[in-house]
Amino acid sequence: MDRILTRLKRRKTTRDPLQETSRPLTPPQEHTNTGTGPSENPPIPSFPDGVKVLQDCPDANVDICFVHGLTGDRESTWTADGQSASWPETLLPPKLEKTRILTYGYDAYIVRKGVASSNRLIDHATNLLNDLTTDRVNAPSRPIIFVAHSLGGLVCKQAILLSRNHPETHLRDIFNCTIGIIFMGTPHRGAWMADWAKIPASALGLVKSINKSLLEILQTNDQALELIQVSFWSMIRERQKANQPPEVTCFFEELPLPGVGKVVSKESATLEGYNPITIRANHRDMVKFASAEESGFKRLLGELVRWVSQVGKEN
Known part of the structure; x- marks a missing residue:
């Protein structure tokens, strides 16, 4: 009996290392707890999602949306x-005065209480379609150009496909008004999902990801993504034959990411028959311009100016 009591006391006072490591992990909170009691959970930090207007212009000819x-x-x-x-807020406005410049955010990786966003690709795309339509309610027929980085290009593709076939007419305006899409390091083909899953989250900036696969939030598979690719490019070819927009330009990374290599190869980021343009940077830095004199910025600006000027001629 004495031995049993001794064992029970040890269990109460000795920490079990397995129990310690099995507790759910939580990321550090970005905001302090404003509650009155120590037992209250700290507030969940907000994420900058939805549409943000970086440059407004009442008589704009075009909307440019970054994803x-x-x-x-x-x-x-x-x-x-x-x-x-x-740079869309500081470098673009002086170059493209008669445009509205928008940036779109979606909770694609923030871990809250140890749980990543459960939204699937189609959920992010649906939100993009609805939020943009709401933002453009006063000018639903204004032409729009998308600039999408990395897997944001897949969100963009899916949103345009949803718009094209949507039963509600007001949500079809995004498809009808899209005149150009710039893909920057977007994986259009190849076994990219398997490749991305091998990349350490920290190398890509997902420092808040905890025990989650990099692509788990997409909740889909290669076959579903391949169907999106096939449907999207079939639509593009169909529009081109009819001499209708959108136009497409693909940018690809020229440098490897330290310790990882090239995240999206040239073969995956570009498409035959479309203008491939290089940016001398790695996957993460290819969309970060500090000066209007950088060659990457000039190349991207050249595409935007060309498309915007075509709208001006039509008007």
Whole structure:
């Protein structure tokens, strides 16, 4: 009996290392707890999602919408190191005055209480379609150009396909008004999902990801994504034969990511028959311009100016 009591006391006072490591992990909170009691959970930090207008213009001819990938948000993805604001907000407005410049954010990777966003690709795409339609309610027929980085290009593709076949007429305006899409390091083909899953989350900036696969939030598979690719490019070819927009330009990364290599190969990021343009940077930095003199910025600006000027001629 004495032995049993001694064992029970030890269990109460000795920490079990397995129990310690099996407790659910939670990321550090970005905001302090404003509650009155110590037992209250700290508030969940907000994520910058939805549409943010970087440049408004009442008589704009075009909307330009930036869509980030899994590894960033609507502002930091497009902000170079050492800069206080993104280049779509600081460098583009002087070059494209009669445009509205928008950036779109979706909760693609933030871990809240140890659980990543459960939204699937189609959920992110549906939100993009609805949020953009709401933002453009006063000018639903205004032409729109998308600039999408990395897997944000897949969200963009899916949103356009949803718009094209949507039963509600007002949600079809996004498809009808899209005149151009710039894909930056978007994996259009190949076994990219398997390749991405092998990349350490920290290398891509997912420092808040805890015990989660990099692509788990997509909740889909290669076959479903391949169907999106086939449907999208079939639609593009169909529109081209009819001499209708959108136009497409693909940018690809020229440099490897340290310790990882090239995240999206040239073969996957470009498409035969479409203009392939290189940016001398790695996958993460290819969308971070600090100066209007950078060659990557000039190349991207050239495409935007060309498309915007075509709208001006039509009007």
